[in-house]
Amino acid sequence: MPQGPNGYDLTVMHPFRGARYKDSVATNGRYWAGPLTHFAINTATYLFTYHFFANYSTEYPDGFLSEQTLKSFEGVSGERGSFKWKHGAERIPENWYRRQPGNDYGILNFALDAVGALQALPYMAVIGGNTGEPNTFTGVNIADLTGGVFNAATLLEGNNAMCFAFQAVHSAAPDILKGLLGNVVLAVSKLTDALDPILAQLGCPQMAKYDKSLLAKFPGAGAGL
Known part of the structure; x- marks a missing residue:
């Protein structure tokens, strides 16, 4: 998977997430994209991976998430095509710097990024799901729902x-x-x-x-x- 200007940043995470969404619709007849699971939990999985694992060094004050940093946090070794995960091998990488004081990532930052994710993936700005078979995704009228x-x-x-x-x-x-x-x-x-x-x-x-x-x-x- 190619990297963006800040490694595995949001320019990488958004299209990767979009591909996973399309795969779920195409293969899972019970796939459901609800307001909490779709807009908050699933979104957080991708946003937090970059924002919380990225290395906030002097060179990259906005964070840089390299493959080695991601592998270290996830306890993964090996090279592409032969990755191996080992229980208990998760480690904070050497020379890794957390966010600087005053650059905290809170609920308002998350809300802003969540909208950015939907703008990057407009076909995911929906609530709904498959109706029992793959590729039967049906949206719900959000105005009627709320x-x-x-x-x-x-x-x-x-x-x-x-x-x-x-x-x-x-x-x-x-x-x-x-x-x-x-x-x-x-x-x-x-x-x-x-x-x-x-x-x-x-x-x-x-x-x-x-x-x-x-x-x-x-x-x-x-x-x-």
């Missing part, structure tokens, strides 16, 4: 993608926790306490509803996240 608070266009504005993802968790929490925990009310309260500061920091509009009935056709949707 009571008109978000739509396909506004999703790419400001922090809306992350707002949508985290508010979906908030809305679906009672159904997710039901049957798993005895005191659902207490569990939801604790989740709310954790999410509210994030939503406040993002400046999220209040989502009117999360209509999970629209997700019934998707076998992989689960709780709808």
Whole structure:
């Protein structure tokens, strides 16, 4: 895989992620791209790999992620075509420098990068999934799902993608926790306490509803996240 100007940076991660998305649609009949899994968790997997593993040296203050650095963090040895992973071999590389103080990567940085990822991969700015067979991907109308608070266009504005993802968790929490925990009310309260500061920091509009009935056709949707 060719490297970008900063090694395995976002110019590399975005197209690699896009290829994995297309492969999932083409091979997994239960593939589901939900607001949390698709916009937050999956996005974080690629963004964090670069932002957290990159070497922030004097030469590369914005970070540089080389193949050797990535292999060291992941416990991988060998050359391309014959990579080997060894349990417990993960190491912080020598001469590796973390982000400088004041250059922290927080929720607002993540929200901005998440929108950048969708702009780089506009065909992934959707919610939906396969309906039981490969290549049956069907999108969900985001405006109908959220009571008109978000739509396909506004999703790419400001922090809306992350707002949508985290508010979906908030809305679906009672159904997710039901049957798993005895005191659902207490569990939801604790989740709310954790999410509210994030939503406040993002400046999220209040989502009117999360209509999970629209997700019934998707076998992989689960709780709808």
